[in-house]
Amino acid sequence: MRCEHIEPLIPLYVGGDLEPHEADDVRQHLNSCAPCRQLHEEFQASQQWLTGAVVPKFDEASFAKLRASVLQEIERQEKRGSWLDRIEWLLPKWNPRLMLASATIALAITTGLVATIYHQQQIPAKGGNEAVAKMERRNGADLVNAVTGRTSSGNTQIATALHTGSQRKRQAASKLLPPEAFTNQGFSNALEPPVIPEETIVAESPAATQPGEKEKEQEMLRIEIQTADPNIRIIWLTPKADGHLNPNEK
Amino acid sequence: MEWNNVALMADELRFNDRTVTHATEARPFDSPMGALIARARQGDLAAFDQIITAHQQRVVGIAWRMLGNQDDALDAAQDTFLRVYKFIGKFDPSQDFAGWLYRIAVNVCHDLARKRGRGNPVSLDAEIEAGRFVEPSPHNTESSAMFAQEGRIIARALKTLSEKERAAIVLRDMEGLTTEEVAKVLGSTPTTVRSQVSSARAKIKLFRDRWLKKSAVQRTR
Numbered sequence: 001m002r003c004e005h006i007e008p009l010i011p012l013y014v015g016g017d018l019e020p021h022e023a024d025d026v027r028q029h030l031n032s033c034a035p036c037r038q039l040h041e042e043f044q045a046s047q048q049w050l051t052g053a054v055v056p057k058f059d060e061a062s063f064a065k066l067r068a069s070v071l072q073e074i075e076r077q078e079k080r081g082s083w084l085d086r087i088e089w090l091l092p093k094w095n096p097r098l099m100l101a102s103a104t105i106a107l108a109i110t111t112g113l114v115a116t117i118y119h120q121q122q123i124p125a126k127g128g129n130e131a132v133a134k135m136e137r138r139n140g141a142d143l144v145n146a147v148t149g150r151t152s153s154g155n156t157q158i159a160t161a162l163h164t165g166s167q168r169k170r171q172a173a174s175k176l177l178p179p180e181a182f183t184n185q186g187f188s189n190a191l192e193p194p195v196i197p198e199e200t201i202v203a204e205s206p207a208a209t210q211p212g213e214k215e216k217e218q219e220m221l222r223i224e225i226q227t228a229d230p231n232i233r234i235i236w237l238t239p240k241a242d243g244h245l246n247p248n249e250k
Numbered sequence: 251m252e253w254n255n256v257a258l259m260a261d262e263l264r265f266n267d268r269t270v271t272h273a274t275e276a277r278p279f280d281s282p283m284g285a286l287i288a289r290a291r292q293g294d295l296a297a298f299d300q301i302i303t304a305h306q307q308r309v310v311g312i313a314w315r316m317l318g319n320q321d322d323a324l325d326a327a328q329d330t331f332l333r334v335y336k337f338i339g340k341f342d343p344s345q346d347f348a349g350w351l352y353r354i355a356v357n358v359c360h361d362l363a364r365k366r367g368r369g370n371p372v373s374l375d376a377e378i379e380a381g382r383f384v385e386p387s388p389h390n391t392e393s394s395a396m397f398a399q400e401g402r403i404i405a406r407a408l409k410t411l412s413e414k415e416r417a418a419i420v421l422r423d424m425e426g427l428t429t430e431e432v433a434k435v436l437g438s439t440p441t442t443v444r445s446q447v448s449s450a451r452a453k454i455k456l457f458r459d460r461w462l463k464k465s466a467v468q469r470t471r
Contacts, residue, residue: 011451015422017429017444046455051423053404058310058320066310066324067302070331071295078293 001029006036014043287347291339298338302331305348308425309355315420316359318405326362330355346434352427353435356417363413407457411450414438418446419454 006029012018013026030037223236283304289297309330314323333354341350408416414436421432422443429447433440 008448011448011455012444015447015451017422017447042459043451043455046458047423047451049400049458050404050407050419050451050454053315053401053424058307058324062324063303063306063310066306066327066331067299070302070328070335071299073328073332074295074298074335 001025003029003033003036006030006033007039010036010040010043014040014047283347284343287338287341287343290335291341298335301334305351306331308348309351312352312355312420312425313359315405315408315424316356316416317363318409322362322366326355326358329358329362333358346431349431349434352421352425353437356421356435360413360417403461407454407461410453410457415446415450415453418443419450422447423451 006026009018009022009026013023016023018026030040219240220237221240223234223238225234225236227234283301286297286301286304290301306327310323310327313326313330314320317323317326330351334351337354341347408420411419417436418432421427421435422429427435429440429443432438432447433443436443
């Protein structure tokens with residue numbers, strides 16, 4: 001046999017892994033081929049080096065520790081297993097259809113709950129805004145009149161003109177409204193009155209009037225509006241006889 | 251009585267004994283080891299302790315050669331025996347228990363190597379560069395430090411092999427199993443094992459040749 005056929009067999013030959021007839025072929029070739037014999041010697045040395053490797057001695061203490069840790073772990077797992085065994089009857093048996101059905105039901109329940117919670121969170125806000133809008137619609141005209149010093153009936157009963165709607169709705173509205181709604185900026189357009197808690201409007205405060213200005217005061221209408229911000233109070237002075245601003249007056 | 255049997259079995263499975271004997275497991279549960287297995291299947295931990303005692307040295311040896319260090323070897327041995335206990339009820343008594351156990355050990359070593367990022371073979375050059383080796387000499391082979399050094403070098407050489415080549419050569423050349431036994435343990439065929447062993451021996455020889463060459467160069471400096 002030629003060298004290229006023998007060389008791949010040498011690694012197996014050194015370990016005794018060849019069939020007898022293959023081993024004979026290699027042996028005969030090695031007797032007559034110096035390079036292959038050299039290669040064979042190198043493989044033999046490598047094989048002896050590898051098989052002569054000694055695993056470090058593990059002392060008995062290491063093995064005792066190993067056994068103890070294995071047995072402890074088994075006992076721990078069995079204890080945990082027995083606890084699970086006790087409640088096993090509570091657990092459903094593995095059944096793909098049952099599991100699929102349970103998962104579907106669980107998903108439906110979860111979706112329903114999430115939708116309900118979301119809806120409930122939306123209702124107060126929506127309801128509150130509706131209440132405010134209703135109050136705006138109902139009180140808008142009166143509020144404009146109040147600002148201009150006249151009600152639809154021609155009286156100057158500002159506070160009473162605005163006291164409509166239930167207490168609950170007003171509270172809800174005052175809670176929901178942003179603080180900006182109570183600033184004087186929101187009150188710039190008399191035709192589009194801002195939503196403000198009616199109880200913050202203080203009409204004609206005689207205590208606040210100076211004695212020297214009494215005559216002027218009789219001709220002027222004074223409106224004080226306390227916004228939600230305690231530092232901001234809107235004081236409006238307007239002539240009582242000025243009817244141009246009253247949209248209800250024809 | 252049972253402890254004597256265990257000692258006998260341990261002798262049969264002695265670490266450096268090149269002739270592996272599995273006669274004790276030839277017939278299901280008739281042998282002393284078979285009886286221990288039967289008791290362990292019933293949850294007898296004392297019996298399982300004796301099974302561990304009989305196989306611990308060999309399992310740790312395989313793990314050490316597969317993984318290359320003592321700590322990993324002991325961890326792998328622990329995992330191996332835990333898996334053995336877990337699945338001992340599924341063990342077919344007509345099969346070779348030791349082969350079944352070594353198969354588990356090899357699988358555990360593969361898992362552990364992958365888990366710790368050491369599953370892939372490293373390049374031969376990198377391994378040679380990483381080592382500060384001394385040349386093996388017949389004059390100082392008695393030195394324990396030399397043995398330790400050689401052990402580390404061989405561990406590095408084994409790292410250059412693929413998982414399957416490493417398992418094949420560890421079982422065949424270092425543990426002394428026959429090609430057929432290795433094939434059974436690895437769930438492979440004798441032809442495949444022969445091919446893996448041949449490739450592994452060639453790589454080990456190449457590693458050793460280059461290591462010797464490098465050591466010679468270092469010595470002349």
